[in-house]
Every structure is written in structure tokens, then in C-alpha cells.
Amino acid sequence: MSEDPTRELEKQEERTEEASSDHASPVLRAVAEKDIGSAIAVAGHPLHAMMVHFPIALVVATLGADIFYWWSADPFWVRAGLWSAGFAFAFGVAAAIVGTAELLLVPGIRVRVASWNHAIAAMVLIAIAGANWGLRLNVPDAVLPHGLMLSVLAALVTGMAGWHGGKLVFDHGVGLLISSRK
Numbered sequence: 001m002s003e004d005p006t007r008e009l010e011k012q013e014e015r016t017e018e019a020s021s022d023h024a025s026p027v028l029r030a031v032a033e034k035d036i037g038s039a040i041a042v043a044g045h046p047l048h049a050m051m052v053h054f055p056i057a058l059v060v061a062t063l064g065a066d067i068f069y070w071w072s073a074d075p076f077w078v079r080a081g082l083w084s085a086g087f088a089f090a091f092g093v094a095a096a097i098v099g100t101a102e103l104l105l106v107p108g109i110r111v112r113v114a115s116w117n118h119a120i121a122a123m124v125l126i127a128i129a130g131a132n133w134g135l136r137l138n139v140p141d142a143v144l145p146h147g148l149m150l151s152v153l154a155a156l157v158t159g160m161a162g163w164h165g166g167k168l169v170f171d172h173g174v175g176l177l178i179s180s181r182k
């Protein structure tokens with residue numbers, strides 16, 4: 001359940017105060033003072049957080065389709081895998097465009113190393129998802145074993161990218177509020 005926005009604001013101020021205390025390093029203080037609000041939001045809802053569910057679910061669905069194909073040899077699962085791999089890639093690119101805009105536009109996101117860790121993991125994921133779709137388009141017979149292997153890799157890297165994305169929100173408090181900049 002999401003918290004009251006006033007309480008979120010108070011928490012952000014507490015974090016800033018904590019980092020601004022005499023004990024914090026000047027670098028941490030400078031980082032904590034920067035804006036970490038979302039710059040790309042619709043009616044108060046950060047867009048990237050709304051979009052990321054699609055690539056995550058479709059990468060997992062592609063792995064599921066490959067496992068069912070391996071188990072049943074029913075070519076239906078090859079077609080299902082082709083579509084889910086294609087949409088995983090397309091939605092991944094769309095989410096990455098919005099994520100990159102947040103990264104570049106919001107100073108407090110840009111200066112955090114954790115943001116760049118997440119971005120690198122996400123770009124690796126998109127490269128694997130694209131390769132997985134391209135393989136299926138061009139060499140449908142290669143689903144077993146190469147497509148399946150790419151699907152396993154994509155699922156693992158999705159876990160890493162999602163975990164780093166979650167850390168940005170839940171550890172760093174990034175994107176909880178809409179940016180106060182006009």
C-alpha cells in the first residue's frame with residue numbers, strides 16, 4: 001500500500017537532513033540534496049514503473065513457451081515464443097526510452113551509481129531479448145536448444161535488472177514523488 005505523499009515528503013527531507021549532518025561526507029551530502037522525483041509521469045504516476053511489468057512478464061512467458069515446446073513438441077509453442085519474444089523486446093525498448101529520459105533529466109538519479117548499474121543490466125537484457133527474437137524470426141528450428149538457452153539467460157538478466165531497479169525505488173527513494181521542477 002503506498003504511503004501518504006506528505007509522509008513521503010517528510011521521509012525524503014529526513015534522508016536529506018541525515019546525509020547533511022556533520023558526519024556525512026560532502027559527496028554524500030551533495031548527492032542527497034539533489035532532486036530524485038520522477039520527471040516522466042502521467043497523472044502523478046511514474047511511467048517507467050508502469051511499463052516495466054510488460055518486458056518482465058513477456059521474458060518469463062517466452063521461457064515458459066520454450067519449456068512447453070521442449071516438453072510437448074507442439075509447434076504452437078514455437079509461434080507463441082516468437083510473439084512473446086518480439087513483444088518482450090519491443091516493450092523493453094519502450095521502457096528503456098522512458099528510463100533513460102529519467103536518468104538523463106533528473107539530477108539525483110543521474111548522480112547515483114545504482115542508476116547506472118540498473119541501466120547497464122537493462123541494456124544487456126534488451127540485447128539478449130532482441131537476439132532471442134531475431135533468432136526465432138530467422139531460424140525457427142533453433143528454438144531448441146539455442147532459443148531456450150537465450151530465454152534462460154534473458155530471465156536471469158531480467159531478475160538482475162529488476163532487482164537493481166527495485167533498489168533504486170525502495171533503497172534510494174527514487175521516483176516516489178513527482179519532480180518539483182517546473
Ligand code: HEM
Binds near residue numbers: 092101120
Ligand atoms: C536504459 C534503460 C533503463 C534505465 C535508464 C532505467 C532507469 C530506471 C530508473 C531511473 C528507475 C527509478 C524509477 C523511476 O524513476 O521511474 C527505474 C526503476 C525500475 N526499472 Fe528501469 N530503467 C531502464 C530499463 C528497464 C527495463 C528494460 C526494465 C525491465 C526489466 C526495468 C525495470 C525496472 C524496475 C522493476 C524498476 C522499479 C520500479 C518500481 O518498483 O516502481 N528498467 N529504472
